[in-house]
Amino acid sequence: MxxxxxxxxxxxxxxHTMLTVQDLRLRANRMRARLxxxxxxxxxxxxFNIVAGLWLIAxxxxxxxxxxxxxxxxxxxxxxxxxxxxxxxGKLPPETSGQHVLQFHRQELExxxxxxxxxxxxxxxxxxxxxxxxxxxxxxxxELATAGGAATQKVFVLVVLAAxxxxxxxxxxxxxxxxxxxxxxxxxxxxxAE
Amino acid sequence: MTEPHGQxxxxxxxxxxxxxxxxxxxxxxYEADPDLRRDLLQDIHLELWRSLARFAGQCSLRTWVxxxxxxxxxxxxxxxxxxxxxxxxxxxxxxxxxxxxxxxxDVGNVARLYVLIRQLLPPDDQVMLLYxxxxxxxxxxxxxxxxxxxxxxRIHRLKAILARSFA
Numbered sequence: 001m002x003x004x005x006x007x008x009x010x011x012x013x014x015x016h017t018m019l020t021v022q023d024l025r026l027r028a029n030r031m032r033a034r035l036x037x038x039x040x041x042x043x044x045x046x047x048f049n050i051v052a053g054l055w056l057i058a059x060x061x062x063x064x065x066x067x068x069x070x071x072x073x074x075x076x077x078x079x080x081x082x083x084x085x086x087x088x089x090g091k092l093p094p095e096t097s098g099q100h101v102l103q104f105h106r107q108e109l110e111x112x113x114x115x116x117x118x119x120x121x122x123x124x125x126x127x128x129x130x131x132x133x134x135x136x137x138x139x140x141x142x143e144l145a146t147a148g149g150a151a152t153q154k155v156f157v158l159v160v161l162a163a164x165x166x167x168x169x170x171x172x173x174x175x176x177x178x179x180x181x182x183x184x185x186x187x188x189x190x191x192x193a194e
Numbered sequence: 195m196t197e198p199h200g201q202x203x204x205x206x207x208x209x210x211x212x213x214x215x216x217x218x219x220x221x222x223x224y225e226a227d228p229d230l231r232r233d234l235l236q237d238i239h240l241e242l243w244r245s246l247a248r249f250a251g252q253c254s255l256r257t258w259v260x261x262x263x264x265x266x267x268x269x270x271x272x273x274x275x276x277x278x279x280x281x282x283x284x285x286x287x288x289x290x291x292x293x294x295x296x297x298x299x300d301v302g303n304v305a306r307l308y309v310l311i312r313q314l315l316p317p318d319d320q321v322m323l324l325y326x327x328x329x330x331x332x333x334x335x336x337x338x339x340x341x342x343x344x345x346x347x348r349i350h351r352l353k354a355i356l357a358r359s360f361a
């Protein structure tokens with residue numbers, strides 16, 4: 001038995017890597033920079049939406065839509081908070097012992113699956129009141145303004161169809177993601193735990 | 195996030211020099227592709243360096259190094275869809291060497307060991323790898339989180355497989 005152990009330990013290894021401490025610092029900084037970049041992209045996207053919404057409200061660009069636009073801004077803030085709360089990944093200290101790693105991964109997957117499976121409630125639904133409100137207002141104005149023009153009505157119908165298509169796609173993407181996570185969970189349940 | 199300085203740097207250099215080859219063997223078990231293996235090995239070294247900031251002699255440096263390395267490797271392998279994995283109980287013998295002229299050589303035997311470990315479910319693959327690295331049962335338990343009895347059962351089974359295959 002010792003022979004097989006020593007054969008294992010004597011084997012030729014070509015990729016015996018020892019990183020210098022400087023390399024390690026560089027890699028750690030790069031990793032932090034990537035995460036920081038991703039977060040900044042999310043923050044800037046939200047900030048843009050919120051600022052644009054506020055600017056349109058302040059300039060009275062759509063006087064009849066002020067309230068739903070404000071509601072849309074609130075929805076953006078709520079969804080951003082939910083994404084941070086539900087999708088943020090926990091970090092396991094790397095020295096934790098083996099079975100705890102499996103447990104940690106299982107809990108993370110379950111948490112993510114729960115979040116994705118309920119995305120219609122916390123991601124899609126918050127935008128709906130503002131969206132429907134905006135469409136109702138627009139439709140109301142259409143009735144007043146479309147005495148002579150069927151073209152604006154067509155634009156309205158196209159916008160409604162596009163909105164339905166967009167949110168259906170979002171829902172389908174979340175459903176697909178949830179199915180994948182469920183598969184991962186099933187696979188993980190085959191990993192023996194004692 | 196604070197990064198380790200001073201003492202951990204020295205500890206990392208010491209650990210990497212002492213256990214670098216074992217870490218490379220571990221990376222080879224979890225990644226067959228050379229490029230991915232290099233990435234994994236670098237990730238292991240990075241996590242090891244970071245973790246040493248929290249190392250205060252809770253266990254031996256060797257156990258700590260293996261624990262960190264296994265966790266990085268297992269975290270990555272869990273993200274992949276490895277299928278057809280089996281436990282030690284379901285393995286009868288070691289797979290035979292692919293090339294017949296290597297069958298009785300160290301190279302052939304080591305190749306068969308790699309094939310076997312890659313077929314095993316965690317934590318059986320970890321137990322086998324640590325056993326081959328000459329870790330004692332208590333340390334294997336510390337690293338994998340298995341009870342002493344569970345480790346002993348697996349080692350017993352493993353020895354039987356190895357004895358049959360290399361008799």
